[in-house]
Amino acid sequence: MFNRRTGKVLRFLDRYAGIPFLFLASLFLRRRNIPENIRRICIVKTAALGDMVLVSAVCQAVREKYPDVSVTIVCGDDNAEAAGLLTDAKVVAVSYRRPLGLLRLKKLGRFDIVFDLGAWSRYDAIVSLLISSSCRIGFRTVGQNRHFCYDVAVRHENIHELANYFSLINS
Numbered sequence: 001m002f003n004r005r006t007g008k009v010l011r012f013l014d015r016y017a018g019i020p021f022l023f024l025a026s027l028f029l030r031r032r033n034i035p036e037n038i039r040r041i042c043i044v045k046t047a048a049l050g051d052m053v054l055v056s057a058v059c060q061a062v063r064e065k066y067p068d069v070s071v072t073i074v075c076g077d078d079n080a081e082a083a084g085l086l087t088d089a090k091v092v093a094v095s096y097r098r099p100l101g102l103l104r105l106k107k108l109g110r111f112d113i114v115f116d117l118g119a120w121s122r123y124d125a126i127v128s129l130l131i132s133s134s135c136r137i138g139f140r141t142v143g144q145n146r147h148f149c150y151d152v153a154v155r156h157e158n159i160h161e162l163a164n165y166f167s168l169i170n171s
Contacts, residue, residue, distance in 0.1 A: 010096060018122025019145045025129055026148035034152065034171075035134045038112040041069050044128045045117040046076040046094060051161065055117060056086035058165045062115075063088075065169070072108065074127060096123055105130045113137060117165055119156045122146045137171055139164070 041062060045055050052075060062071055071089040080093035094102055105127070114131050116138035118124025125146040128136055138146070140153035147153040154168045 014122050018126065022122055022125055022129070022146060022148045029149060032135050032151045034137075035112045038066050039069055040072070040109070040111045040113075041066065042072045042074060042108070042111040042114045042128075042131055042133065043089070043117060044074045044114060044124050044131070046074070046096070046124050046127060047079075047118070047121070049079045049082055051117070052079040052082045053086065054162045054165060055083070057162060058115075058117065058169060059087040059089055061166060062169055069112075072111070074105065074131065094127060102127065102130055106132065108132070110134070115169055116150070117168065118146075119161075119164065120144055120146075125149055137168060139168065 043055060043058065045051055055073065059071055062069070072092060073083045073087060073089045074092045074094060075083045077093040077095045080091050083089070083091045092108065108131060111131060111133040112135065114128050114133040114136045116124050116128040116136065119139045119141045125138060128138060129149045135151045136149060137152040137154065138150040139156040140147040141156040152171055154171050156164055
């Protein structure tokens with residue numbers, strides 16, 4: 001039988017608790033510029049194995065743009081192995097089933113940039129908010145109201161997802 005990633009309760013919480021949480025958290029954040037000296041980058045993409053294949057191309061592009069950086073991928077526990085096989089980045093797995101496990105994200109240290117590649121759920125935006133960084137970049141997706149916590153919000157277009165990812169990392 002097909003096992004769905006999330007159920008009705010989690011989707012309900014994502015919409016009706018996630019949006020107010022991100023908005024309220026943003027009231028306490030000040031907007032920051034992209035730092036000039038970039039040494040550590042974190043990429044957040046927690047869901048979808050197919051998207052993780054696309055993220056591997058993004059990691060390669062990040063390496064080309066910033067050749068001397070350390071890259072960490074924060075992904076779902078269901079695609080962590082793929083992230084480890086497809087990239088040379090450090091991989092940290094998180095799970096929406098174990099929300100207290102998100103507290104260990106603080107132990108990762110401070111990143112210069114966090115790229116949130118999620119476009120729809122507020123969960124990825126909350127994960128990126130929990131990671132200490134100098135600048136947070138993510139998508140502004142129509143109707144999703146998940147962009148409040150970003151320093152730079154890039155419009156998510158109706159084009160191939162990989163093209164959206166590249167527009168995000170090139171912002």
